[in-house]
Amino acid sequence: MPARIHAVIVVRPDGATPAAFHLKRTLAALDAQSRAVDAVTVVVCGGDERLTGLAADAGAGVVVAPASTKYGAAVARAPIAEADALWLLTQDTAPEPEALTALAGALELSPSVALVAPKLVRWDDRSEIVSLGVGMTRFGRSVEAADGELDQGQHDGRDDAMGADVRGMLVRRDAWERLGGLDPALHGADEGLDLAVRARLAGGRVSLVPAALVATAGDGVAGTLNPSSPQRVRRRAYARRAAQLHRRLAYAPLITVPLHWLSLLPLALWASIVHIFRKDPGLIAVEWAASVVTAVRLVSLARARRRIARTRAVSWSQLAPLRVTRAQERERLDEDPDAGVGGHVRSELRFFAGGGMWLVLGALVVSVSSFTALLAWPVLGGGALQPLQSTVAQLWADAAFGARAVGLDTVGPADPFAAIVALLGSLASWEPSRAVVALWVLALPLAALGGWFAATRVTDRSVLRIMGGAVWALAPTFVVALTQGRPAAVIAHLLLPWLFYAGSVAHRSWSAAGAASLLLVPVIAAAPTLAPALLVLWFVIIVLAAVLRAGQGIMRVIWVIVPTLVIAAPLVWHSVAAGSGWGLLADPGVTWSGPQVGADAAGRALLVAGIPTTDLAGWTSILPDGPTWWVPLLSAPLALLALVAPLTVRWAAGLAMLGVTALGVATAFGAVGVAVAFAQSTTVALWPGAGLSLAWLGAAGGALVALDTGLAPRLAAVRGAVAVVATLAIAVLAMPALTSAVRGTSMLELGTASTLPAFVAAEGRDDPDVGTIVLTPQADGALSARVVWGGSETLGGQSTIVNTRTEPSESDVEVAEIAVDLVTAAADDVVGRLAGYGVEFVLLAPADQPESDAARSMRLTAQTSLDQRETLDSVGDTVKGGLWRVTDEVAGRVAAPAGTAGIAAAIAASQLLVVAVALLLSLPTAASRRAARRTPRIVGPHWKEGR
Template structure:
């Protein structure tokens, strides 16, 4: 391709009139850029290197062009008008190539509406509205690992950019890719970004049903079995647990996983599918980095199978699946390499939330059954959790175990490996602690890994049901049994919000007082120094820049690190000085760094002894702060007692080293390339229609 394109450019320079040869020469590189974009849109990214190679070669060979032009003047030549009737037009060539494409087995319509898919999604929406009815009136969702979003689009994307972090004394570095997911989600509702989380919670069940239905189309064309997959995925224990405990990372990862299956299963066939799958993979790993190794195992298997079964055809598309994820995580990876803390790459992003489930045998049994934190039946019935769980999920797991025997062997084996990778990740996650929240050690949450495990089990069960004979109606009976059993298993979780046992609550638009929120919406130039007494008589400190500690502003650079940094030491020292010395210069030091407010939060108490210790420390801190002349009392608020620093506050200087722009352009560039690959063309759609939708069939 490079030689052919080089010959075309050489011919253009050789036959052009002398007056326009310089213009042709100057257009070589711009044309290479445009044609590279066209190659990506045309799902032929391998031609981009050929374009650039040909352009550079033609540009640096003026001598060859000159010799050719002299030879043309000395020989008799025919005009292009005389040769035009002999040339094949582009339209004729496309028709010829379309005729040469093998017909294959083809595919029919999806039958989403006539096959009952729309009814399943509608039913899931009705159940979700009933279960989360109170959420419809909440402007902001709180509780668990939830937090408000920034009030503006600029603030959302500032949290997702490289540079100074919005939490901590002077934390700086790459943002977690999770922050970009939140910025993208918040951009869907610019007037009130936090409301998108509320809408996401209400739509989670129907969106999950929709994704499960489409994932099942890769394994069966039977309407009932697609409905089974949709119901099983919408009622997955990991999703329900995340909804009632307030874990947005698991919710979003769960909603994205079936689309990764739907596109990734046929990525070797089409650049459009590979482009979409690569973008979805970025979202999944951004929400749950601990799932990355399990997905990498499946990715390697895909490369091996493509090399063995397709003789390498399409292997570049499979390799591409990991490229956007690698580029997006490269800044964070480089930062962790420099600090020698590679394990922290697995840390769950977002607000740190401790896991109180333990690591005993009962917990591991619950994980094996797909429940990240128990099935909830113990609170309703008092019976052992394992008894009910085993009975309710047994039909699904029995079918999944039978899939390699009675179903299509190759997809069943791949699904079995994916299930083992997901379960192994979940079992290992509960024993790995790479993050902390004040005095609490935070282990990895197994929910996202269990979603991968559950998805593989559901798809394997669909394979087994698809292989059963139509008569007697065993397939219908077993499919209905699976749906009914899973519906019963979901009762405790779906009724938790109505019973008032869910962790999610109505929240406010800021974690700081309204006075600070109003003053801090202009940006991240000033901060609030937050003091929170603890039950053991200590004080937890934090520095919050802007109007709130936002959901996208969280950073694993702070929550997952090996030891305290200089900023931690300074905040601890300043907190001690504020409480113990009412006349020291500490307030001036805070103002010089950009701190404009001091907030004494509500005491974090547990036992009666904790109440006494926390209350005593709170009173001591309040007395000391009230005595300072350089602090002005704003008053008691719902978030605690607030003081304003009266000294001149030095605004926080922006990080202008250019790293943010370089990193952002690199990451945005690779995502744009993936989006261009994802856009379908007429030819790609025609080729897709000639191939079976179901994977593992012999055509």
């Protein structure tokens, strides 16, 4: 055995556990060694008197070092000149009684052995291995050979490895001095691996001694931190990544060092993308910090390379057999797919076996029966529906910052809803308007599918999941939106259950957070009135994560709102700067004043029942003279079940669902009767149905909670009956709307490819700069004027910044003056002014039917004036109205202000970047799927009774 062994214990009082607690056990363990240590030196970083007193009482020498001293520098302060071997310990490494005997015996076996390393086990559980050998990949990544495994002797036959953890390592003093000790640039990670690599290059051997057990708490004095908190995970990742990059530069051939150095920042960018895909965005800052620090520490790099060059006696090729291969790395880093957390293994989804597929197929049959005529329609019209642009390029042009498709010279941000329309139209790129028809036909089965999946977050009972899907698909506000032709409301209702499905578990994983962040964007874009309620829910979840989960997962929840903020920022900025912030709540798309409840007591009572229209969701058309007082009561079973939910075993989930319902009802109450947009000369109230969709989500979820756990075991048999009764009641409530198309009371109609005459549509199909001024007589004798660019007004071409202006802009005044001059025979040169703005056509559209006397008078006066103008050529009467063409030379459309293209590019780049990040986060990986299988599908505590 070596004649004299000197143990060096480095103590730094900045760990998670008081250093004195660990040091007492370590000193006691040294005193209990079967082979006594010849000398002990305790290096106290920071000069704590209690720690120095403990060391002195144990008979150890004490060296005081500055508090910031790293492990390698602290060991170098110990007086080891008379020792033959150096035992590297820390305050939290307590060796077992036979550890030194086994280590010294292995070191003495052969003079070629430069250092030996023990088996590190957990401080509080010696049956779990912390480290037993460390390997290294070709690019310098360190790979632990056995960390986290239960010690069943499976590795006791190993005695050779590339390197080992520095804690507990026994090193020959001559080798230690020849190698120059530990590399101080490694920042607490891979010091032992680097020392072992340099020892092998110097011609020495490295041996593992599995029989020598050393317990370690992982408090970070040496080696890597125990990842017991998110902060420690980031610190550990930084230390490992910085060490890997430093060793990559230190070990590389000199000729390739500049290339490696130049690749540091590009690799950091690539690694950032990989971290996003692997659902570890918190490591992006760590990656960049490690890369930048490594890039600037050239002095440390030069010192490390000189140390290697001075002692190297063998070639690097001799270490190649010890490198970790890609296959070995994947095998080691791959997690056990069957390992559960807390003993939980997620149950099967049972979409087919549980009846989910039959529900969707049934909803498809009902949809086809209700909207049979739509199957032959190329364009859907009526209500707030309009055709889509004819090409995908024009669809996405409407979604970009720039000149708007309505208004004389309006330049500004697009509505986020335009991007949804563009995405929808792109699915039928050959004829985009057919995508809206397909959406209407598939709306009911898609709603049933979304409702079924949302129900899986509440219950695992098949019958209740079917109830959830059916109730969601038959919601009065949804079927009314379908029959009235409200595309934004339909899209919001279809996406809300998926937002609940992903958002309710966003705190668990980055995949769910990424999916929720992508879903929140179109939900807010289609239903801006939901923004306040969803913001409240987001804030509540953050508070709960901070209080109940000690902040765990809070960054995932915070991320959920980031894409929405980035996408909405241009429109918000423009609207607030223009003094029309309230206009942000306007319903997107076509501004249409359709039938809905009023702000009186009767209207609010219908909202409480989930009904957004005064015709009781169509029942007054079936029973025009019969009693209809009972219709709102059809929602009562669902409401009563939701109210019972907080009284069940799952009271927390019940309260949450009731809170969602309250927020939805409050949103509907706030929306009804409030008008922030204008359709010609008419103010248009906000649609309260979006708030009712949110309220319906909460009520349906609460009802499922009540039925899932609210019945005593002896009454469990009636669960299915109650679910059927509640679902049938909602089906009866939805029946008039679902049969309205068959009965001829639906507002849906066969649409046209353009809202403008065919002559204009042909001109503007490929030229979006073809301008048309549309004049529409009003019922009170006034005249409405608007400018449309391209071949048609479109669903995606509508603009909130135009439809919600409360004060006329200069271009609005100009359009009004031109319109008045056009219908006034005495006005001269008005057509020239029109041509100067690039407007080529004048359309005198028909007034709303039935046409009033004042509107007829205005129409005839305007027609006479337009016919008399020599610079207007009458194209003729069309179904869209009378059309004239400007015969003067028409100038090009007014150019956008300088810098508009740059602003548009910057906005598009930032929005695409955040969407790409969210998309990468949402994509599942093998690891995220395994993690999901180890967490319950249902949110919150749930009943364990059989299904």
